[in-house]
Amino acid sequence: MARTSHRNRIYDDYLGRIQRGEIGPDDRLIDTAIAAELGVSRMPVREALMKLAHEGYLVGTTRGFKLPDLSHREILDIFEIRRLLEPRAAAAAAEALDAATLDAMARAVSDAASTLDSGDITLFFRASEAFRNAWLGAVPNAALRETIQRYLSQVQAVRLATMRDPDAHRVIIEGLQALLDGFRRRDVLATQDRMLRFVMAAEMTYQKLAPGNDA
Amino acid sequence: MARTSHRNRIYDDYLGRIQRGEIGPDDRLIDTAIAAELGVSRMPVREALMKLAHEGYLVGTTRGFKLPDLSHREILDIFEIRRLLEPRAAAAAAEALDAATLDAMARAVSDAASTLDSGDITLFFRASEAFRNAWLGAVPNAALRETIQRYLSQVQAVRLATMRDPDAHRVIIEGLQALLDGFRRRDVLATQDRMLRFVMAAEMTYQKLAPGNDA
DNA sequence: TCTGCCAGAATCGTATACTATAATAAAGTC
């Protein structure tokens, strides 16, 4: 009867929670616990969590699944990939974005800008995520979009590490505003350049604020 | 006792088979059949195959797992990603390659070149795969390496579609020779350029020989 | 001969149960 399986519903559910930042770095996702909560057996939960792990959104430990804690090196390695992919993806999205999505992006940017005064970290997180998901959703190359999405954990880790620094906060918001302007004008080249600058700014900020160098 | 789980052993086993081209486009991988063959239950086999599917090496159908049959569009989309990533990755590998790996690559290229006369398609396939795995193994950025490896299915599909054309065959071997020269001389910029040319040559050849346009 | 339906078989999704293993807590020793 079910139009989709338990496994897929649970997968969608937890992917959404991860994207919205509802899973903390210390949370442990245990199949039996989730299964009991949902009134199903371990297996569909286990399979959903393993799928998230195979896609990089979680890592399995001997004691439950948790968010990956990326090392300094891994974060820098992924920055290298993002520098290569995201400018091109953003440029392609600039040609494809529709008005409704642009409006949503404008709202996200103004939400984010408002947190410069309010210091509302949660809103800033949500607005950044909304902006990113909006333009990514408009990338016509599905494979490219999915590859970029898989680095969600890195984006969130960087955000977490840099968010509380006022300078970084300001730099990011200026970057978002510049990007929004490029997207709005459907200026492919400007968008490409600005996305590269945006990623590189994030990288430099991260390097400055990074918590030493772990494994 | 087992140093690793059944699941992981089966995963490694079948990933190897896929890489070596031992799984045909019409083969169906059925968990119960493999389980019976190995003397284990369905579950570890099922989980191994699902992991391969989550990583893009297989797709699940209602009747077993099989190789993904990428559409024309998907193949072109992945070419766009490869154009962005592989030149940079090859350039980084050029700095890191050791002598033994270079020797292995030289052997792969000469094996591949020998098939111009012999027409030994299997050897050409194996040699191309060996060359690719060799330089990819030397890419220092692990995340980049893994992302590129995930497009194995596309590489194989393109190889399959272009391999039998004599012109394409020759173009590929010339590209391999040019790449080998770049790698050998540890010439980062030349390697980067040549890898871009190599990928673009494959793309153009594929477009010329491509089997129409399916879904 | 073609088309639609039905029965059977193959395979998937899920449930439950058991074992193995690794983290944690507890107990003992120096």
Next chain:
DNA sequence: GACTTTATTATAGTATACGATTCTGGCAGA
């Protein structure tokens, strides 16, 4: 009081079983 060793327990891994679903092939009727 710190360090080692031994229970305890939580959780992962695997096995087995069964109902649900979806192909497949044959049969009936047009």
